[in-house]
Amino acid sequence: MADMVGAALRHGLRIATLLAALAIVFGLGMANLLRHLDSYETALAQFAAMAALGAVLVGEVALLVRGRSWHRFRRLAITVVLGASALSYAALPDGRTSTTVDWVFGAANWVGVVVLLDRPLRACVAFLLAHELTALLHLLMFDDPTQRALARFATGSVSVVGFPLCVAVMVAILRHLGEVAAAAHVEIERVRASEAASAEAHRRRLQRYDELSVATIPLLEGLADGSLDPEDPQVQRRCAIEAARMRRLFAEADSVADPLLHELRHCADVADRKGVAVELDARGRWPVPPVAVRRDLTEAVLTVLATAASRARVTVVGGEDLVSVSVVADCDEVTASNPVSAGVQVDALRHDGMVWMEARWQPTS
Incomplete structure (x- = not known):
């Protein structure tokens, strides 16, 4: 029962994370992309990055409908997400890192967490750090790393890393609670089986005593008191x-x-x-x-x-x-x-x- 409840909670959280990623990528991300379309020198690269992230989310929808996970395709999906992020930054105008023009900064992070949601927490942390490092390298190499730009990047990173990380932590806690509940359930069943075995053994001992008391015990008593x-x-x-x-x-x-x-x-x-x-x-x-x-x-x-x-x-x-x-x-x-x-x-x-x-x-x- 505990396993079923934990699996249902994780499944519901997986759906919620997917819906949030879809809304952020195709809602907020697409709106920012279209709003600043004239700012990109190569808009086609931005649309290609958007399409790559969308393909990963469509794959997650298909897997969720079929009740499956990424398994051996997980590394490929993460590679696609990080590649889309790198492609978007390669075509990003200078000085626009972590601004509304940088739509991928707040979108690719959610797509990666969707793929890694059922993995250990360290996998999500490593991905978010890789995503942050990609944006930071673009800021340091192609932008003017002024104090204002660095402050803007740090402020944006709070939500870019913090919110997906909270979801990943919640899933990790649910997974741990599920394991603890499953172990407790196994221990309870073991104790119940032990108690049932002890009760059955006691019942058999009483039954054997009742069977011996019919003839054997009176015979032994007669031999003991000398009447036989x-x-x-x-x-x-x-x-x-x-x-x-x-x-x-x-x-x-x-x-x-x-x-x-x-x-x-x-x-x-x-x-x-x-x-x-x-x-x-x-x-x-x-x-x-x-x-x-x-x-x-x-x-x-x-x-x-x-x-x-x-x-x-x-x-x-x-x-x-x-x-x-x-x-x-x-x-x-x-x-x-x-x-x-x-x-x-x-x-x-x-x-x-x-x-x-x-x-x-x-x-x-």
């Missing part, structure tokens, strides 16, 4: 299930290509640590399930793995329209929790000391 016996197989099984759930919860925050397989590996690691040989096989390619769906798909696996005695095999098969996660292990009969996500179904079968459990998800259903 660590030697009890059922307590050990609950600990293994909660450990797998915690590993899965931490794995959900990881950035990986396949979150489902990543979380299954973490669930299998708990069983592997207690000596269960776990095989994990994956076939096919499937879309990334949402977090809630992944929890339903992995819940059956971690429940069976926590109860497995010696071996287990986890198989993931999927495609665009179906994802299946199944586990086979030698364990006691287990009961998986009911899925909470739509499109997820869980089936289980027990035979000869082996338990098979499958969770299926249909993304398109």
